Amino acid sequence: MGEMNRKNIQQLFSCEPGCEVVVKGWVRTKRGNKNVSFIALNDGSTIKNMQIVCDGAKFNEEFLKDISTGACLCVKGRLVESMGAGQNVEVQADEIEIYGKADPADYPLQKKGHSMEFLREIAHLRMRTNTFGCVMRIRNAMAFAIHKYFNEHGFYYLHTPLITESDCEGAGEMFQVTTMDLKNIPLTEDKKEVDFSTDFFGKQTALTVSGQLEGELGATALGKIYTFGPTFRAENSNTPRHLAEFWMIEPEMAFYDITDNMELAEDFIKYLVQYALDNCAEDLQFLNDMFDKGLIERMKGVVATTFERVTYTQAIDILTASGEKFEFPVHWGTDLQSEHERFLVEKHFNKPVILTDFPKEIKAFYMKQNDDGKTVRGMDVLFPKIGEIIGGSEREASYEKIMSRIEELKMDTSNLWWYLDTRRWGTCPHSGFGLGFERLLLFVTGMQNIRDVIPFPRTPKNAEF
Numbered sequence: 001m002g003e004m005n006r007k008n009i010q011q012l013f014s015c016e017p018g019c020e021v022v023v024k025g026w027v028r029t030k031r032g033n034k035n036v037s038f039i040a041l042n043d044g045s046t047i048k049n050m051q052i053v054c055d056g057a058k059f060n061e062e063f064l065k066d067i068s069t070g071a072c073l074c075v076k077g078r079l080v081e082s083m084g085a086g087q088n089v090e091v092q093a094d095e096i097e098i099y100g101k102a103d104p105a106d107y108p109l110q111k112k113g114h115s116m117e118f119l120r121e122i123a124h125l126r127m128r129t130n131t132f133g134c135v136m137r138i139r140n141a142m143a144f145a146i147h148k149y150f151n152e153h154g155f156y157y158l159h160t161p162l163i164t165e166s167d168c169e170g171a172g173e174m175f176q177v178t179t180m181d182l183k184n185i186p187l188t189e190d191k192k193e194v195d196f197s198t199d200f201f202g203k204q205t206a207l208t209v210s211g212q213l214e215g216e217l218g219a220t221a222l223g224k225i226y227t228f229g230p231t232f233r234a235e236n237s238n239t240p241r242h243l244a245e246f247w248m249i250e251p252e253m254a255f256y257d258i259t260d261n262m263e264l265a266e267d268f269i270k271y272l273v274q275y276a277l278d279n280c281a282e283d284l285q286f287l288n289d290m291f292d293k294g295l296i297e298r299m300k301g302v303v304a305t306t307f308e309r310v311t312y313t314q315a316i317d318i319l320t321a322s323g324e325k326f327e328f329p330v331h332w333g334t335d336l337q338s339e340h341e342r343f344l345v346e347k348h349f350n351k352p353v354i355l356t357d358f359p360k361e362i363k364a365f366y367m368k369q370n371d372d373g374k375t376v377r378g379m380d381v382l383f384p385k386i387g388e389i390i391g392g393s394e395r396e397a398s399y400e401k402i403m404s405r406i407e408e409l410k411m412d413t414s415n416l417w418w419y420l421d422t423r424r425w426g427t428c429p430h431s432g433f434g435l436g437f438e439r440l441l442l443f444v445t446g447m448q449n450i451r452d453v454i455p456f457p458r459t460p461k462n463a464e465f
């Protein structure tokens with residue numbers, strides 16, 4: 001039987017007892033005595049282990065000694081009804097091949113509970129734990145659900161470049177991309193500037209912070225597109241919610257105004273949460289029981305509720321009238337800090353909040369300008385425990401207005417000419433947003449730290465594995 005036809009442990013649990021089976025996986029635990037040993041084997045297909053029963057008459061003690069936590073096995077045997085509590089079937093082993101041993105003297109993932117900090121140091125092994133198995137399976141399910149949602153709603157998946165010349169968010173948080181010899185950087189004739197004309201692309205380039213600008217080109221041709229890929233931010237924030245490399249989902253829609261944009265964001269995120277509830281029940285139950293007793297309830301709550309829509313100005317009024325002592329004081333014009341966002345979501349409204357109409361000074365150049373001359377049609381979706389999960393806006397469609405903002409900000413337009421062409425020819429009302437994939441995963445796994453919902457986190461001073 002070829003590997004493609006072999007059933008994994010998840011599938012074996014719904015098989016009738018009696019059949020011959022081959023099970024391959026990694027040992028979680030082994031216990032027993034001279035007469036019989038029980039091995040809990042996991043292959044990653046489910047949180048549940050398959051119990052392998054080894055009759056002492058068939059396997060000698062010397063051989064069984066090499067089977068310890070972390071070892072990889074191929075077991076041939078028979079699926080039988082289980083007498084023990086906790087599982088309906090188990091495997092009565094006839095033959096065991098040890099693919100790879102794991103010496104208990106140095107294998108770091110022994111049975112005892114490890115701290116999340118320690119597991120980050122052994123991120124190359126942590127997917128072998130129950131917790132990270134759950135998180136990675138949920139991550140996979142969410143990625144699939146994202147493509148499914150957009151595919152069912154008439155969006156095209158657009159691949160935007162990772163290497164770019166333009167800083168979409170204008171925050172100057174880009175990682176440079178260069179093939180220049182850093183020990184011998186070529187300078188211009190007056191020795192005042194770096195001569196990028198000799199660099200690989202003949203100009204200064206960086207890793208993208210967002211696929212939005214190219215996404216807008218797609219939307220103004222294909223109608224509705226989305227991107228889903230890695231983005232990079234060289235922001236030096238060591239927080240449980242920031243990564244230097246994170247995945248972002250960015251839908252961009254022609255003819256959507258800010259209200260359509262809000263409706264899509266709410267529908268999309270509810271669909272994803274419901275998808276997790278429907279398709280990841282066992283993993284969610286484990287995470288709920290182990291880490292976050294309110295996880296499943298919070299997820300159901302979000303699906304059932306209507307998100308509160310509030311303008312930035314209203315939010316500032318609520319915050320100043322609240323009498324709360326904030327670490328960062330609030331007044332009109334300042335960017336909201338996570339403590340303010342969480343106050344609004346967790347204490348004041350007790351549900352997700354969509355904030356709109358921010359002061360133009362704290363938002364990017366591309367947002368549609370309101371008639372008041374002060375605010376722009378941005379939207380942030382704020383979630384319990386997380387704060388901002390989505391950032392987006394209606395886009396400024398008028399060439400004159402976007403140019404005047406660009407001039408106010410003294411932005412260099414030499415590498416944005418192609419973007420401005422959308423406003424020159426066939427411009428249209430359009431909107432979009434970016435959902436931080438790992439922020440979504442924080443919400444649907446209940447994990448506390450964003451480093452624990454991506455296999456190999458990149459953060460300041462940390463790029464191992």
Ligand code: 4AD
Pocket residue numbers: 168169209210211212233235241242243244246248250251388389390391392393432433434435436437438439
């Ligand atoms: O609010 P941001 O910066 O918006 C944009 O990049 C827009 N161009 C998106 C668009 O309109 N197409 O980022 C969008 C989302 C945030 O709401 C947050 O969820 C996530 O991306 N995000 C991060 N996630 C992890 N680590 C970081 N350093 C993040 N920065 C933003």
Ligand code: MG
Pocket residue numbers: 380388390391
């Ligand atoms: Mg934002």
